[in-house]
Every structure is written in C-alpha cells, then in structure tokens.
Amino acid sequence: MAQRPIMKRINTKLEKVYRDILRIEETELRHSRFSNLSISEMHTIDAIGLHATPTSRTVAQRLHVTQGTLTVAIKHLVTKGYVERVHDPKDARIVNLQLTRKGRLMYRAHQAFHQQMVASFVQGFDDHDIQLIEAALDNLMAFINEQDQKRP
Amino acid sequence: MAQRPIMKRINTKLEKVYRDILRIEETELRHSRFSNLSISEMHTIDAIGLHATPTSRTVAQRLHVTQGTLTVAIKHLVTKGYVERVHDPKDARIVNLQLTRKGRLMYRAHQAFHQQMVASFVQGFDDHDIQLIEAALDNLMAFINEQDQKRP
DNA sequence: ACTGATACTTTGAATGTCAAATCAGTTGAA
DNA sequence: TTCAACTGATTTGACATTCAAAGTATCAGT
Numbered sequence: 001m002a003q004r005p006i007m008k009r010i011n012t013k014l015e016k017v018y019r020d021i022l023r024i025e026e027t028e029l030r031h032s033r034f035s036n037l038s039i040s041e042m043h044t045i046d047a048i049g050l051h052a053t054p055t056s057r058t059v060a061q062r063l064h065v066t067q068g069t070l071t072v073a074i075k076h077l078v079t080k081g082y083v084e085r086v087h088d089p090k091d092a093r094i095v096n097l098q099l100t101r102k103g104r105l106m107y108r109a110h111q112a113f114h115q116q117m118v119a120s121f122v123q124g125f126d127d128h129d130i131q132l133i134e135a136a137l138d139n140l141m142a143f144i145n146e147q148d149q150k151r152p
Numbered sequence: 153m154a155q156r157p158i159m160k161r162i163n164t165k166l167e168k169v170y171r172d173i174l175r176i177e178e179t180e181l182r183h184s185r186f187s188n189l190s191i192s193e194m195h196t197i198d199a200i201g202l203h204a205t206p207t208s209r210t211v212a213q214r215l216h217v218t219q220g221t222l223t224v225a226i227k228h229l230v231t232k233g234y235v236e237r238v239h240d241p242k243d244a245r246i247v248n249l250q251l252t253r254k255g256r257l258m259y260r261a262h263q264a265f266h267q268q269m270v271a272s273f274v275q276g277f278d279d280h281d282i283q284l285i286e287a288a289l290d291n292l293m294a295f296i297n298e299q300d301q302k303r304p
Numbered sequence: 305a306c307t308g309a310t311a312c313t314t315t316g317a318a319t320g321t322c323a324a325a326t327c328a329g330t331t332g333a334a
Numbered sequence: 335t336t337c338a339a340c341t342g343a344t345t346t347g348a349c350a351t352t353c354a355a356a357g358t359a360t361c362a363g364t
Binding site: 006009013015021022024027114121129132134135139141142144147151 | 270
C-alpha cells in the first residue's frame, strides 16, 4: 500500500486545486460587475449556454440537481434579468431556457476567466506536452464516469 | 482572443473534473461505512489530519471558513465521535483538535479513495510524463495563489 | 489591576438543496 | 372520444452550510 512520493504530492495538489478553484471563481465573481450572482447561479448560466435553449429538465441533469432546485434557481435568475423562460410551442409542459443579453455577457465574462486559468495551466509547455496533459484529464474523466456507473 | 481548439477542450474538461470530483466524493461517502458524514465534514476531518493536533483557528484557515462555522462543524463531529477537543495546557483559550480512532479510520478510507483517483489520473504515463503533469498542477496552484494575492 | 488583543462560541439570517405533494398538459388504450 | 397514466414543471417544508456580528473567556503588557 506504500505510495510513491510523487503520487502523494500529486494527490495533495490535485485536492487543493479542485477545492480552491471554486473558491477563486466565487471571489472573482464577487469583485466583478456581476456581484449579485452566486457561484451556483453562475454555473446555472453556464449550463444553459450561449446559443442553445435547453429544457429545464436538461439543465437540471447537467447540474446534477433536482427539478425543484432548478425551478427555484431559475426563478431568481429571471428576476435578476439573466434568463428567460420560453414556452415550447409543441408541448406546453416544457419550459425552454435562454440567456438574456445580460446573461450572455455574464457567460462570456466567466469564459474569459476560464481562458486565463487554462492558459496558466499549460504555461511553458509545447504542443506535445499539452496533448499529454489533456490525456491525463481524460483519465480523470474516465475515473469519474466509472464512479458514476458504479452508483446508478 | 481566438482560442485554440485544444485549449477549449482542456477548459471544458478541467471544468467538468473539478466540479464532478466533489460530487463523486460525496456519492462515495454516502455508500460507505461513514454515510452519516457530509462532504464538508469529511474535509474538516481531512484538514485536522492524522497525527497533528492543530488549533481550531488553524483548521478554519485551512478550510477558508470562519471560526464560527468551524465551531459548529466541530460540535457535530464531536457528537458523532470523529473528533476530540483538547484544551491547550499553556493557553486556556486555545482548543486543539484531534481525530478519534474512528476519525482516523475515516481519514484513511478517504485517502484510499484519493489514491485510486490519482492512480487513474497518471495511468499509462512514465515517470517523465508524471513529472510534467505535476508541473502543470503547479502552474494551476500558482494561478490560484496569484488570485488569492489579488484579493486580500 | 486595567486595557486591548486573541481564541473561541453563540446566534440570526441567507442560501442551496432535496423529497414529496401538486399542477398542468400530453398520450395511448379501451 | 375519453379518461387513466405519464411527464415536465412548480410549490412547499425541512434541513445543512455558511457568514457576520455580538458575546465570553483568557492572555499579555503596562
């Protein structure tokens, strides 16, 4: 069960990274133009996306929250002017979600922050190395998917 | 401002990874022996550590929460039998925190899960590649630290 | 002994979440 | 055609996590 030192270090660093990134995002948000949004509201905007009009159900699944939770979240985002509800003409039960102009502004601002972050992530690496980093992330995604399979 | 496709992919994957890891940790926990613990309680146990007896203040700083928040969290963990409060003999104001036997069990179980995760992360890579991955994580940590500097 | 600083605790409010009950609209089978 | 079952969304009540602010206890320096 002995673990190599480098594995232990990677463990520690990975842990720090994925816990702190959310916190940093939150801090960044609080100091931006969009300081009346919480981190989970931002993720909701992110899950709706720029040009699509996904259903409420779809967005809830993307975020891994219940429909009830999403309904409440969307209500706030509509009040704040970031999201619009659009009734589906073919099926009146369905609510399609769409970002307003303000919502799209927010989306892009958040993406810009992510670009900065990714740029720093791969800083100093050449194309070959960057591919390798992507492959490592693919490994991690595979691990996550496995875990999701295991607990249906 | 155009972003190369690979950077965009890495962005998406990184985002997925750091949001989903917390979720699968939670799921894993709910199906384990320690299902009466929440993810944040687990992180609190993690921040106390196996053999140390850090002060309440230190742990709060590690977790980036206020002391009030930590006091409440510790109260629950003491009730559940994972943590002990130990009064500092030299300064009666200070509360040192220490894991119980049960708390140490939990700590080790969680570490084992992390080991699995890291093993999958670097799967298929040789030593040189693994060093490179570590360097990329260092970049990301540097980015996080920069952001923390920027917002004091 | 007094004063200010330090370490922790308590409390009240806000937020995010879920499960369960409910509402509204659709679909398919008798 | 009609109604029962289903589906998508909403509402509601409860609970967990967190913070800010006020409070308590103790310490250190003068």
